[in-house]
Amino acid sequence: MFETSELNIKNQRVQRLFKILFLLMTMLLIAPVLLILGTLIVKGGSVISIDFLFTSPTDGMTAGGIFPALLGTVWLVAVALLISVPLGIAAAIYLSEYAGENWFTRIINLAIINLAGVPSIVHALFGVGAFVLFFKFGTSILAASLTLAIMTLPVVIVATRESLQAVPFAFREACWNMGATRWQTIRRVVLPNAVSGILTGVILEVSRTAGETAPIMFTGAVFFTPFLPQGIFDQTMAMSLHLFVVSTQVPGVPENLPYGVALVLIAMVLIMNSLSIAFRIYLRGKKKW
Amino acid sequence: MVASIQGAAIPPAAQTEQAPVKLEVRDLTIRYGNQPALSNVSLDIREHEIFGIIGPANAGKTSFLKTVNRMNTFNANMHVDGEILFNGLDVRHLKNVYALRSRIGVVFPLPVGLPMTVYDNVALAPRLSGIKDKADLDIIVERCLGRAALWDEVKDRLDSLGSLLSGGQQQRLTIARALSQEPEVLMLDEFSIAVDPVTTMRIEDVLKELKEEMTIILVTNLVQQARRLAGRTAFFLNGECVEIGETEDLFTGEIKDRRTRDYVEGRFG
Numbered sequence: 001m002f003e004t005s006e007l008n009i010k011n012q013r014v015q016r017l018f019k020i021l022f023l024l025m026t027m028l029l030i031a032p033v034l035l036i037l038g039t040l041i042v043k044g045g046s047v048i049s050i051d052f053l054f055t056s057p058t059d060g061m062t063a064g065g066i067f068p069a070l071l072g073t074v075w076l077v078a079v080a081l082l083i084s085v086p087l088g089i090a091a092a093i094y095l096s097e098y099a100g101e102n103w104f105t106r107i108i109n110l111a112i113i114n115l116a117g118v119p120s121i122v123h124a125l126f127g128v129g130a131f132v133l134f135f136k137f138g139t140s141i142l143a144a145s146l147t148l149a150i151m152t153l154p155v156v157i158v159a160t161r162e163s164l165q166a167v168p169f170a171f172r173e174a175c176w177n178m179g180a181t182r183w184q185t186i187r188r189v190v191l192p193n194a195v196s197g198i199l200t201g202v203i204l205e206v207s208r209t210a211g212e213t214a215p216i217m218f219t220g221a222v223f224f225t226p227f228l229p230q231g232i233f234d235q236t237m238a239m240s241l242h243l244f245v246v247s248t249q250v251p252g253v254p255e256n257l258p259y260g261v262a263l264v265l266i267a268m269v270l271i272m273n274s275l276s277i278a279f280r281i282y283l284r285g286k287k288k289w
Numbered sequence: 290m291v292a293s294i295q296g297a298a299i300p301p302a303a304q305t306e307q308a309p310v311k312l313e314v315r316d317l318t319i320r321y322g323n324q325p326a327l328s329n330v331s332l333d334i335r336e337h338e339i340f341g342i343i344g345p346a347n348a349g350k351t352s353f354l355k356t357v358n359r360m361n362t363f364n365a366n367m368h369v370d371g372e373i374l375f376n377g378l379d380v381r382h383l384k385n386v387y388a389l390r391s392r393i394g395v396v397f398p399l400p401v402g403l404p405m406t407v408y409d410n411v412a413l414a415p416r417l418s419g420i421k422d423k424a425d426l427d428i429i430v431e432r433c434l435g436r437a438a439l440w441d442e443v444k445d446r447l448d449s450l451g452s453l454l455s456g457g458q459q460q461r462l463t464i465a466r467a468l469s470q471e472p473e474v475l476m477l478d479e480f481s482i483a484v485d486p487v488t489t490m491r492i493e494d495v496l497k498e499l500k501e502e503m504t505i506i507l508v509t510n511l512v513q514q515a516r517r518l519a520g521r522t523a524f525f526l527n528g529e530c531v532e533i534g535e536t537e538d539l540f541t542g543e544i545k546d547r548r549t550r551d552y553v554e555g556r557f558g
């Protein structure tokens with residue numbers, strides 16, 4: 001009754017072959033990550049110290065630490081988030097909960113997709129034209145963060161919209177049937193159950209924002225400044241630009257230094273991502289339906 | 290607006306025959322795009338009766354319910370013609386649909402336990418309508434869960450998630466929620482589809498008691514359920530209201546239309 005036919009054997013062989021093939025592809029994917037991390041740790045690990053993190057560069061940036069750049073990146077990311085998170089979440093709520101199926105919505109969706117596809121150097125030039133020159137913010141944290149915010153807006157919008165859509169429609173209907181307005185429904189039922197997805201999107205945006213170089217190099221980040229930023233109208237150093245500078249622009253930098261800078265930058269991003277994953281696991285444990 | 294659609298107080302013992310009309314439907318026609326869902330339905334639903342609507346799928350039963358509490362506004366594709374008078378006022382011209390909906394409780398085919406505590410599930414609608422006092426809410430929650438025959442099972446775990454109750458409990462929770470605003474009309478859309486027979490019988494007993502306090506529209510696939518509960522029943526078929534009459538007449542041969550007999554006797558559907 002359960003004899004194995006020629007066809008069975010063939011099917012199983014093909015199935016095993018594909019499984020191995022896909023596994024190999026997956027391994028290939030991990031390889032660059034491990035290589036990058038490995039290289040950075042081996043070559044840059046020796047540079048990292050408390051002093052390195054919390055002092056300014058010295059000797060024409062060939063020695064000393066990275067504190068102004070580290071602080072600058074925190075400033076840039078924080079201000080960018082303050083702008084893009086409320087804006088992105090509001091837009092996503094509108095698109096998910098209010099917008100009808102019409103040409104207007106379709107155009108907005110198309111715009112979001114296109115915004116996500118615009119190269120970062122184009123965002124940079126837009127930032128210069130709009131924020132540095134037209135709004136006269138000058139090269140400042142504000143101009144750079146606005147540029148970053150616009151660039152990462154699609155990330156927030158798409159992540160938020162998807163987590164809103166993941167809340168079952170029946171919940172909304174149940175609320176509407178009781179006489180709740182759309183906003184009451186969003187506030188009481190939809191948002192509380194979409195929060196984990198929204199936060200995940202925000203944290204992903206943080207890691208993207210921290211690493212970007214092009215959008216900030218003309219709008220607010222500078223080669224070198226001895227001053228720490230005091231407010232949003234100051235210029236600042238930033239980790240990503242600092243890495244570019246010490247790697248290519250300054251002669252006589254010890255070989256280990258750029259690796260150390262890169263290691264700190266990637267560590268920042270990885271820590272944010274791990275936080276995001278941990279948070280998602282925590283919230284999944286509390287999943288309510 | 291709120292006060293103007295409030296019904297006159299009617300003694301619960303009023304006879305179905307003499308009871309005033311709660312919901313008057315005239316020439317109701319519903320289309321989805323060009324697809325007709327219900328055509329030219331006229332019927333009266335009286336206070337304190339259980340009005341059954343039976344019929345196979347695609348008969349237009351759910352579309353009918355959606356039109357009564359104006360849920361059709363959420364579907365731009367849904368076109369409604371005709372009149373639905375709730376306490377004599379045409380619901381299609383009401384500005385305050387929220388007040389209308391809070392007067393009509395709805396129970397869906399599949400139980401919807403909202404992802405919040407049992408207590409919050411029932412207290413949600415009263416809270417939305419502005420009741421903040423904890424003592425008032427406690428009374429409402431206990432009373433509604435009690436009337437839905439769920440209080441004894443959940444009174445010790447009001448803080449557990451409503452969405453984690455069993456299917457039958459969730460459906461009774463849905464009923465408790467529908468009762469939380471003291472509705473004048475309770476609409477049930479095939480409530481027993483995902484509920485075990487024992488729970489179904491318990492809910493049916495609940496409905497028989499609720500009839501004293503409100504008007505009930507019972508959409509059901511189960512002909513025998515209509516027979517057990519409904520005083521009068523309408524038979525919908527493919528968007529047409531084939532017959533309206535005393536429920537018992539549908540089973541005792543007083544039927545005018547052959548299609549109704551075929552359906553009631555289980556020859557199709």
